[in-house]
Amino acid sequence: MHVVVTGSSRGIGRELKTRLAARGDRVTGTSRDHSSGTRLDVSEPGQQARFAAQIKGDPVDLLICNAGVYLDKTMSISDYTAEVWAKSLAVNVTGVFLSVQAMLPNLKLASAPKIAIISSQMASHARAPGGSYAYRASKAAALNIGRNLATDLKPEGIAVGIYHPGWVRTDMGGDEGDISVEESAEGLMQQFDELTLETSGCFHTWDGRVHAY
Numbered sequence: 077m078h079v080v081v082t083g084s085s086r087g088i089g090r091e092l093k094t095r096l097a098a099r100g101d102r103v104t105g106t107s108r109d110h111s112s113g114t115r116l117d118v119s120e121p122g123q124q125a126r127f128a129a130q131i132k133g134d135p136v137d138l139l140i141c142n143a144g145v146y147l148d149k150t151m152s153i154s155d156y157t158a159e160v161w162a163k164s165l166a167v168n169v170t171g172v173f174l175s176v177q178a179m180l181p182n183l184k185l186a187s188a189p190k191i192a193i194i195s196s197q198m199a200s201h202a203r204a205p206g207g208s209y210a211y212r213a214s215k216a217a218a219l220n221i222g223r224n225l226a227t228d229l230k231p232e233g234i235a236v237g238i239y240h241p242g243w244v245r246t247d248m249g250g251d252e253g254d255i256s257v258e259e260s261a262e263g264l265m266q267q268f269d270e271l272t273l274e275t276s277g278c279f280h281t282w283d284g285r286v287h288a289y
Contacts, residue, residue: 077101077187080136081176083143086114088241092140092260098144104131106143107238108230118171119141122176124272135185141172141218142194150212160200161210168214172221189234192268193222197240201288219289226277233237236278243283 084093084105090112093105106116106127116127118141145167147160172193183189197203199215222238229236241264243254263282271278279287 077137078104078135078178079138079140080106080131080182081140082106082118083114084172085090085109088257088260089140089142089198091257092142092264095265097262107152108122108143116143118175119166121174121269124174128178128181131182134182134187135187136179136182136189136261137186138190138192139175139179139183140192140268141175143171143175144168144194146208146211148198151207152174153209156209164214166211166219168211169217169221176221176225180222183234184232188270190271191222191225191229191234191236192271193218193236194264194266195222195238195239196283197287200279200289201238202289223277223279230273230276233273235269235271235273237267237276238279239264240279240281240287264272 079096079101081089081103083089089105093103093112097103104114106111108117109115114127114130115123138239145164147164148156151160158165176191183191195218196215198208198212199219207279211283219238220237226236241260260282264286267280267282267284279289281287
């Protein structure tokens with residue numbers, strides 16, 4: 077199985093890349109620099125086009141849209157700037173769509189293609205504890221993109237799942253996270269394996285629970 081993982085230079089993305097490769101999958105990892113194989117800023121259309129050209133004709137069985145930023149973790153309302161909003165939306169929302177758009181020809185070459193979008197429980201409208209406005213809004217938008225892609229791509233035979241990876245002890249999640257990056261990656265891989273056209277559009281947690289939208 078050929079898997080493309082965006083944002084695979086650290087955290088969950090790096091662990092997914094490592095574990096997928098260890099079980100025998102062929103993994104193409106990307107990052108904003110050259111630290112994880114292929115350089116790709118997911119928010120840059122030109123880089124997306126170059127990446128697509130590099131793997132033209134190579135089937136992609138699973139696209140994991142993992143690349144993301146969390147710029148406003150400790151910001152108060154008065155700290156926000158237009159730049160924070162623009163960067164958050166460019167990576168976490170536009171980057172997801174551009175990645176799917178660029179990889180769609182490759183996904184269509186696979187026998188049972190899947191797309192996994194890493195969102196967050198912070199995307200859920202059922203939870204509104206305040207703060208992290210740009211991150212919450214961008215992850216909610218990524219969830220919405222995933223749900224609509226599931227509808228449009230089902231006739232193409234492409235399943236789409238959206239996932240909360242857990243509160244993970246990473247640079248982004250912080251030291252107080254509930255689970256390790258190893259636990260998150262292992263659980264997510266199981267969820268990806270179980271994703272089918274029948275469950276396409278799901279919003280699940282890393283350990284298989286259905287999450288409220």
